[in-house]
Amino acid sequence: MLTVTVDFKSPASCLALEPTLELARKTGVQIEWLPFSVRPFLIPEEKAEETVGERHRRVRALSQRDTWLHYAAVQGREMHFSKTPAGSEAALAALATIDGDPVPFIRAAFAAYWTEQANLDDVTVVSALLSSVQTEVPDPQSARAKLLSLRVQAEERGIFESPSYLIADQLFVGREHLPWIRSLIEAAKVA
Template identity: 25%
Template structure:
């Protein structure tokens, strides 16, 4: 895969461990249905320690931290408060994670579903994202991800081998291309080769994919309460 190229009208990059991707999933899926289009969903596994440092909590208290200034901690706490507001508007629970997870297996699951049962992608995203952000899911355990696939109605036979073999190789090759291509976070959208970062671009994307009739909408994030 080339990071900026697809046969689909829109590429969507997400990461299971990103709170901002979590609160954007349902609006993006709703847009896909509204327009009757099929988006190209792809994983972007964030390397958080490389730019925000690392930390681990137990029972809400920090027990280990490396490379994080007080300014960084303040920014992280604010980002969670911000994302939590969007989650609550959708009737979702968003609890801050207690460690920095390796989300690559769960993200490789996105690739597996798009290749084997594309019509079940929404079910998989719901099966993995929602319990993970309630702190109920170990996304580093391949058997747990297999269970999420089964819950979503996706066959998991062969997934473990895929996650360690061809799927892992394809995932890692894609990750290596992101920064050179100008992609740094999630959710990121690519439309006609243009990169848009952040959920607030969803109204503009709707306008663009609908034919660009009339004035372009302001940059904003629309949420319909459940």
């Protein structure tokens, strides 16, 4: 079993989805999708007079955005970064309650967030997404309680970022570790 954290407002999570699914297809590993909220990605506004630290954080954020846009283009995916990112808590809470295959909802939520800047903290928006993929709409209060419980469990396992991969009690942060994760999966099959 491969546990993968996901947050719809995380550009890194969005870009990790298809490579992670490809890994599962090629290796046969089962994925446990774990909703895990992270801070939204923001590019600091340029100031007339910036400190070296302020300039560094702004330029670094611009560079990170450009890198994500490059990888999005390689994947044939649209990504639009908003100056005021929307939330994702309601969608993450919904993900926490999905029985069965959550991938159609995960794909729909990422598409809504990154192409339309949909507010995935709006229960009405999330309900429409769930309906579009023929998934039952959960009770918002119980879904948020489950999301909070999952977060506590994730943090106890050492998870602090999205995407994170947990396999054989080893934690990897970021999709760049997928080749290493694949080798662990294949080694486990031989053992």
